[in-house]
Amino acid sequence: MMLADFGAEVIKIESPAGDDTRAWVPPVDHHGRGTYFASVNRNKRSVVVDLNTDDGLAYARELTAECDVVVENFRPGVMAKFGLDYQTLSAGRPDLVYCSISGFGTGAGSALPGYDLLVQALGGLMSITGSPETEPTKAGVALVDVLTGQNALTGILMALRVRDTTGHGQEVHVNLLSSLLAAFVNQGTATLATGNSPARIGNAHPSIAPYETFRTRDGLLAIAVGNNRQFGALTEALGLNSLTEDPRFRTNELRVASRVPLKRILEQALETDSAAHWQAKLLEAGVPAGKVNDIGEALALGHSLGLEPSVHFTDPITGRSSVQLANPIRLSASPATYRQAPPTLGEHQGSTFISISPNTRGSA
Structure with a gap:
C-alpha cells in the first residue's frame, strides 16, 4: 500500500477464498467492509487466481513476467513449488526485484506460522510489555507486522535503487522475528551486553527517570x-x-x-x-x-496541529467513499495520492486497467 500510495500499480493476487483479513470483523465501516482489511489495501487492484490450476499458474507467471517487483508471503518453499520463486523468475528477468516475507526465516523456522501475536510472544516483546503485577501483554496493534512491512518497503526501494545503477534486480527477504529483534534497540543491546533480559516495568524507562506516566486528579x-x-x-x-x-x-x-x-x-x-x-x-x-489520549483524541490532536492524519476520498471508478489513515511520508514534489478504495474480492478480474505488455512498468 505504501508503494501504491506513491503511484505504483499494485495487483493483489488473492485465492478464491480471498485474503483472510477480509473476514476479520468486527468492526466494519459504513460500506460493510472490515476495517482491518480496509486499513492496508487501498490503491490496490484485486484479482482472483487459483495457483493450484494450470490456468491460474499461467496467469500468475504472465503477471510476474511484466512486473518490476514481486512480493510474496507464503511459507518458505511454496512459491518454488509453483515455479514462482526468485530463482525461477529471475532466470528470465534478471532485473526483477523479488521480496519474500516470512515469519521466522527460511531455515529451521520455516514451518512456524507467522502470526503477529505468536512473534510477539516468542520474540520477547510481551515479556517487557505490561506492569510487573500483570501477565505479559501484547502491543495494542499488530506492531511486528507493521515493522516488517516497513522493512520490506525499505528493502524494495534500496534494491530498486541498486537496479537503477546496475540494471540487476535481487531478492529481498525480511521476516517477522528478525524485524522484532532488531527493533529492541536499547533493550536488545542491554541484554547482549549484560546477559540479563529486562523485566516488565510498566510505563517506566529502564535508563531514564522520571520518564513514565503519573496519576493526576482525573487521569x-x-x-x-x-x-x-x-x-x-x-x-x-x-x-x-x-x-x-x-x-x-x-x-x-x-x-x-x-x-x-x-x-x-x-x-x-x-x-x-x-x-x-x-x-x-x-x-x-x-x-x-x-x-494519555485515546485514539480518537490522538487523531483530533493531529488534525489540530495541521498534520492531516486521516483522509476521506471517493473512488472515481466505483463511487465508493473511504475514510483512511493518511500516509505519513510527505514528499514535496510527488506526494501520496488516494485513488482507489480497498477492493472487493476479484474486483479487477479481467480489468482493462491491468495491461500486460512490455511497456507496463512501475508495477508490483
Missing part, C-alpha cells in the same frame, strides 16, 4: 524528563524545588535507582489538579508532558 499524564535541566524545571513547576538537592535525585542515574519514591512524591503534587492543567503548565516550563 494519567506522561512526563519525559531527559536531563537535569528538565528535572529542575519539573520540580519548580510542581513546587518541589528541594528535590534537586535531595541526594537520591541529583543525577539521572540516582533517579533511576530511586524511581519508586520519586514517583510517589511527584504524584502527591500532580494529584492536586487535572492532567490538562499539568500538561499546559509543564509544557510552558519546557518539560515534555502530555496526557
Whole structure:
C-alpha cells in the first residue's frame, strides 16, 4: 500500500477464498467492509487466481513476467513449488526485484506460522510489555507486522535503487522475528551486553527517570524528563524545588535507582489538579508532558496541529467513499495520492486497467 500510495500499480493476487483479513470483523465501516482489511489495501487492484490450476499458474507467471517487483508471503518453499520463486523468475528477468516475507526465516523456522501475536510472544516483546503485577501483554496493534512491512518497503526501494545503477534486480527477504529483534534497540543491546533480559516495568524507562506516566486528579499524564535541566524545571513547576538537592535525585542515574519514591512524591503534587492543567503548565516550563489520549483524541490532536492524519476520498471508478489513515511520508514534489478504495474480492478480474505488455512498468 505504501508503494501504491506513491503511484505504483499494485495487483493483489488473492485465492478464491480471498485474503483472510477480509473476514476479520468486527468492526466494519459504513460500506460493510472490515476495517482491518480496509486499513492496508487501498490503491490496490484485486484479482482472483487459483495457483493450484494450470490456468491460474499461467496467469500468475504472465503477471510476474511484466512486473518490476514481486512480493510474496507464503511459507518458505511454496512459491518454488509453483515455479514462482526468485530463482525461477529471475532466470528470465534478471532485473526483477523479488521480496519474500516470512515469519521466522527460511531455515529451521520455516514451518512456524507467522502470526503477529505468536512473534510477539516468542520474540520477547510481551515479556517487557505490561506492569510487573500483570501477565505479559501484547502491543495494542499488530506492531511486528507493521515493522516488517516497513522493512520490506525499505528493502524494495534500496534494491530498486541498486537496479537503477546496475540494471540487476535481487531478492529481498525480511521476516517477522528478525524485524522484532532488531527493533529492541536499547533493550536488545542491554541484554547482549549484560546477559540479563529486562523485566516488565510498566510505563517506566529502564535508563531514564522520571520518564513514565503519573496519576493526576482525573487521569494519567506522561512526563519525559531527559536531563537535569528538565528535572529542575519539573520540580519548580510542581513546587518541589528541594528535590534537586535531595541526594537520591541529583543525577539521572540516582533517579533511576530511586524511581519508586520519586514517583510517589511527584504524584502527591500532580494529584492536586487535572492532567490538562499539568500538561499546559509543564509544557510552558519546557518539560515534555502530555496526557494519555485515546485514539480518537490522538487523531483530533493531529488534525489540530495541521498534520492531516486521516483522509476521506471517493473512488472515481466505483463511487465508493473511504475514510483512511493518511500516509505519513510527505514528499514535496510527488506526494501520496488516494485513488482507489480497498477492493472487493476479484474486483479487477479481467480489468482493462491491468495491461500486460512490455511497456507496463512501475508495477508490483
